[in-house]
Amino acid sequence: MRSTALALLLLASTATPAVAQQVPPPVAMPGDGPEDAKLKTLFHESDEASLKRNPISGIFRGDLRYADRLGDYLTDANINAERAASESDLTRLKAIDRTKLTPTDQIAYDVFQNQTEIALRGLTPEIVALTIVxxxxxxxxxxxxxxxxxxxxxxxxxxxxxxxxxxxxxxxxxxxxxxxxxxxxxxxxxxxxxxxxxxxxxxxxxxxxxxxxxxxxxxxxxxxxxxxxxxxxxxxxxxxxxxxxxxxxxxxxxxxxxxxxxxxxxxxxxxxSVGLGQMPGGPKLYEYLIESNTTLPLKAEEVHQLGLSEVARILREMEAQKTAAGFKGTLPEFFTYLRTDKKFQPASKDQVRLGYEAIGKRVDQRVREQFSLIPKTPLEIRAVPAFKEKTEAGGSYQGGTPDGSRPGVFYYNSYDLPSRYLWTMETLYLHEAVPGHHFQISLAQENAALPAFMRFGGNTAYAEGWGLYAESLHKELGVETDPYQRMGGLNDEMLRAMRLVVDTGIHAKGWTRDQSIKYMLDNSPMGKTDATAEVERYIAIPGQALAYKVGQLTISRLKAKAQKDLGAKFDPRKFHAQVLDTGALPMPVLEKKIDTWIAAGGK
Incomplete structure (x- = not known):
């Protein structure tokens, strides 16, 4: 919206990819025909032109050809160039016969079309007038x-x-x-x-x-x-x-x-006011933001009701964990206990760092039971820099380079240390690091067979949906084995469910900041510092927070369908490879791919 490069850099709330070198011209793969060659040429030329318009994207990818410049962002020329490029790309794409492409290139065709069409809608004068100012x-x-x-x-x-x-x-x-x-x-x-x-x-x-x-x-x-x-x-x-x-x-x-x-x-x-609904043109903009972030043409009320149903389900699971912990009070009292008891609060920043390192070692011991694809890119664990920790998320990820010259980085936030509860750590690691964003981003960019826009680009619903889905693998990966850490997992899932309610509440129903914070505190054990930062995030970047739960529900639904249809033939390692091996797919394209895989017997 604000600029193509910034949207790419901050793709996943916080998850940014990278690569180590200039992408070479496309080479023919076994089975490629003339139409495949045309498609790959389009992808390559489109990417090369985009890097010239958005030099900072190249730097994040390790491509330093234009590293002496940042870009003419916020100019009319930049917006017009982005719009013209999208229009040209779609014209060239439609001249390619999709039926004559290989299966992999058909997926690439669909992804490119979906992403470019949504991007072009965000570059219409009507939408630009509401964003660039x-x-x-x-x-x-x-x-x-x-x-x-x-x-x-x-x-x-x-x-x-x-x-x-x-x-x-x-x-x-x-x-x-x-x-x-x-x-x-x-x-x-x-x-x-x-x-x-x-x-x-x-x-x-x-x-x-x-x-x-x-x-x-x-x-x-x-x-x-x-x-x-x-x-x-x-x-x-x-x-x-x-x-x-x-x-x-x-x-x-x-x-x-x-x-x-x-x-x-x-x-x-x-x-x-804090919601888009109170800004001129805001309702129309919010409608676009829902689709651009979820990749699905959902309506605000539909998303709101989905959120309410998920909140109710997760509350029931939290009640079960409260019982398992032996806590005798009400669920709100259990929330207060988790927020306030000193034993859940880290004594030092070193304790947080060492805790994440220990979690990483435990996950690494089990991860190959669920994944056949393991990234080559190394992972580091670092604290969020002090100058921005107050307004930064509790955790984030920045992609590394496939050649190992720069590792992927899992950033944890130690601002207001007593609010960084120990029971949140295992689920946060699963989401941001392994097998979450570090796997998803690294595997995509390490796959040189993919066109650049699939290796390094993507969409929030897939990236953050995968991160949230990764949290659901806690049992298989040997974490969240006690009720307090499991409450951390449920708390994070609840956060994503509440986002559906609160984001739409703020921007489509006129909810206030304080009303939104209260809703989050009433329905989860998260601390007020985190709840406040979350609500102020939704106010600043409407619609982005909706993508997490929508993406996760889609992946989980597809997994359940595969398990049901394939029965004993279902292998989670193969399913995860199917989800991860072609980069970040829009939800309709991912569903089509998994359906095809199921029909082929899950091989």
Missing amino acids: RPIDHFFGYQTFYPEFASGTGAAPFKTLVDYENNLKRNVEYAQIMDRAIVRFREGMKAGVVQPKLVVDNMIGQFDNLIAQGIEGSVFYAPVKTFPATISTAHQTRLRAAYAKQVREVILPAHQRMRDFLSKEYRPAARD
Whole structure:
């Protein structure tokens, strides 16, 4: 919506893929015919053109051909180029005879068509007018990911002198994007299409944090605190001076301009309401966001009712775990006990880190019982950087590179440490790390037989649906064996079910922030800090949170169907390979693929 690259980078709430090199031109596979060749040429040329328009996507993938630039985001030219590219791609696609493609390429055809059509609907003037004038928020704003990206510990490389020089050039464009965002915000003010005050206040807090870092404490200065041995002493001295000057004269002023604009000019014009339903054009935008995030043409009321039914089911399972734990009070009292008893609160950040490392070892001992496909990409466990931990999710994942030069990273959040309950850890690891996002993203990008858009792109319903489905494998993987950890799993599932209720409640039914937080606390043991961050996330990025449960229910339903139809022939390793081996599929395409696999006897 805000830009193609940003949508790709923040695809899965928090799960971002990567790859290690430029994608080579397509090669013929056994069985390919003329139409397959045309299709692969289209995919390759479309991807190459997209990388030129969106250089930062290439950097995340390890493709550094355009690493000296960031992109002309928030410009009319960028939007027009994206729209023209989508229209051209669809025209070329329709000229290819799908019936003459191999089975794998038929799937690729369907995915490309589905994704491009949905993307094109988001690039209509009607939708762009509602999105580009709200160019950043506290969850998907450039200021939420770019500082770490450019910090020396993120996705941008700092191995050569050219890498350091390229980063200086990108930082200039980042400051320009901040100024463009102010112009777009002012356009929205004239049209009455503005962010909620709540979102503005959170953004102001983020910019305050960045400004407070000063010069040598800035994440933008961090790359020159250490250097690889290949950088000479003379260049190190020069680069330190250049980075300090840039932070002082370019980065800090850009952040200060944005902070002052938001505080003095924009906030008074921002709206008190939090839902899209109260914004001009909001209901139409929300309808689009539901489909673009779930890949299904669902209506808000349909999603709301599905959420209510799932909440009721999970509450019954929570009652059973309360009984298993020997707790004598009511379920709400059990929730309070889980939130407040000191034994569930980590004593230190080290305890959290060591706990996740231990969980990882336990899962690794069992994972091959369920999976025949295991990623080659290594996994690291890291804390969320301090500058953004207050508004960051409890856990997130960033993809690594297939060649191992950059590992996949599972980030855990240790902000407000007493609220990071120990009983949440096993399910969070399953979702973000193994066999969740680390498997799903790594296996896709390691599969060089797939076109680039299937290796590195995707959709939220599949990515987050898989992550939530991965949580359901707790029994098979030997975790959540006590009622408290199982409550953690149910709590996370409840979170995704409540999202269906609360997101639609906020944006289609006029629910308030406080009403939404209360609903989440009343129906789960999650802490108020997490519930508040979740609700403010739904306010900032409407519709995204719906994809998790919709995707998981689809995968679980397909698994149940396969088990029923295949009987003794059903092998979970083969089922999981079918789900994972062609990248992130839209839900209709995934269902069609699994139906075909079942019809072939589950081989």
